[in-house]
Amino acid sequence: MPEQKRIGLVGLSAKGSWAARSHLPYLRKASLYKITALQNSSKDAAEAAAEEYSLDGTSAHGSASAIASDPNVDIVAISVNVPRHYDLTRPALEAGKDVFVEWPLARNLAEAEDLVLLAQQKGVRTMVGLQARQNPAVIKAKEIVASGKLGRILGTTMYGHAVIFGPSIHQSFLYGLPIEAGANLLTIPFGHAVDALCFVLGEVRDVSATLANLRPEHTLLDRDGKPAGTVQKTAHDYANITGFLVNGGGIVEVTYAPGVSRTNRDFYWEINGTEGSLVLEGPKMGGHLQMHQPSLKLATHDPEAAAHGAPPSGNQYLEEVTVEKAGDYSYNVGKAWDAWAGIGLDHGHTVTTFEDALLRHGMIEAIYRSAKLGTRENYV
Template identity: 75%
Template sequence: MTDQKRIGLIGLSAKGSWASRSHLPYLQQTSLYKITALQNSSKASAQAAAKEFFLDDVATYADPSAIASDPNVDIVAVSVNVPEHYALTKPALEAGKDVFVEWPLARNLAEAEELTQLAKDKGVRTMIGLQARQNPSVVKAKEIVESGKLGKILTTTMFGHGMIFGPTIHEGFLYGLPIEAGANLLTIPFGHAVDALCYVLGEIKDISATLANLLPKLDLVGKDGKPAGKVKKTAHDHVSITGQLENGGGVVNVTYAGGLSRSNRDFYWEIIGTEGTLVLEGPTMGGHVQMYQPTIKLARSDPQVALYGATSDAKQELEAVEVEKASEMSFNVGRAWDAWAGVGLDKGHHVTTFENALLRHKMIDAIYRSAEKGTRENYV
């Protein structure tokens, strides 16, 4: 794609939002796209955002059908809270627009299936915000695994803190408390991270899952930062799965906990093969691998030492792997937009579509089934 595409952005707030921190910095400096319309819950809110971010000559709307029918919009980008995704995405698809939607695609599998089928029926292009796949460290990990440097993958372990659902919750995230909203530890931080795992290593079979809501009452923090009582939640704050890689049988363990780490261990991912081991470690809040870049280190096995017969003095040192630095919050999102425009495909970046999102929704549904029934579940 060489011509500039016009974007109708839903969810850009003058008060600050994910869209203003991630999409906007990229979209305002690229020549590949141009924001031509905004839609918020009210026209006044959209106008305020246009003024705040110096978006001159953009159309402003309060109705998703209006922005969807704007002839000066080629792509509708939906960057709002998860419970609103379905209602705001469907009119754009029905109007035949190309559509970007943040991950998760919808509140549940049924809504995701409907939107994916509608996009297919309309023949439009889609992109989903699973931008951990664009993280330079994840791209490098995939490159190393596919190069064969690690040999046959034997096992992988991922552990992360999801930041959300620690002992306190901010007033702005109250919508995530009910499990029905689909905006929780399992769907968001875990969902992004396990999608990166599957992107690097392949899909997982025979999933056995444990879910827990260990903190069903949280301390509410008001907009002023002061305590505002307690609130109940039904969404889970701990998730743990085991399974095997579908393409080779390597054992998979993934655990995510709520809140932040007290031991500076917010993200740790180890991939062990017959010939080497790869370790990705995140900074504070690094459990959100779609936003924060982990370091990456590699240890190669000594070919003269049997893998399981190594003595303590035969251990190999982890060596840092050089990798491109993600310079800002919008980096991974920008690479995703680049890929949609056909840029950077030769560097390991690719377009993640509604079909990819649907597969991940099927995985999450399998995790819910396994945890509820105590069974091994599959989704592919």
């Protein structure tokens, strides 16, 4: 049995947070991990969270340096808004702690490069929260593609709605409005989904991108969800990329739109090969592939009809592929923690490191360059 690792969790709020909905439910029942410390914006806030979630015996901290120097912490897990990732991660790395950080790793490529270099210098283990790779439908899609059942991959099309950047913005997401914050449609929902695409099919070359901020002004919603004026944003709310798969040259097209779909097409991903196709369709708000599990369907030529000389066209069948149900938000996150402990690696689960995050940050930077310069860009 591996040694139990002690976790210092940054960002668990008594008022509710992503950490409370995803990491906490898993970590409270995990035998290989134990939450031993909390850090929030103040020590009082950390103590309030410990009391709210009955985390008896945990130490409370109000700064990154304090939790980084806690001798009862092996891993610092950072689950806060993107603009704060860099400043909270660096002290933990300096202290020689293993570190988990939500995706995006940082606001931009330069910050990500600095964190990766420091982690390598310190020789620590790292993980980044690109947990769409743990989605059962995504893992099964990767398995089917690798099996050769689809034949040679000719192309793939992905379309999703980002939920964010619809007509209104809740005050809790004001930090995502400036493009400099690195917390937007391209980096979060698009970033998670395109990472899953690359996980299944490999990286993309010759990227051509179109980005737009089509709704620069939004209605601001207060804490109670009531209109409270307007706010401006500089982040993009529509994104499209095209390119070619590095493996085999199949064509790639990905489009992400703001808000939610009026036509119940919040997420649709099709992979086409010479022998078959896969379709992944998400539920409402399913554009956040890291959070919501899509259905998975396989279409191949009918072998019986083909045996009688019938042409392939018009003789395809579409069947649901059975995969494990992910359950709540803690499922994908929990599988990522399991993988870090060496569990589930033989079932397709993977550890996504800072180096993996750096590759994805490089892709996003290439997308920004392409959209600005009108060029085809490469990041691998």
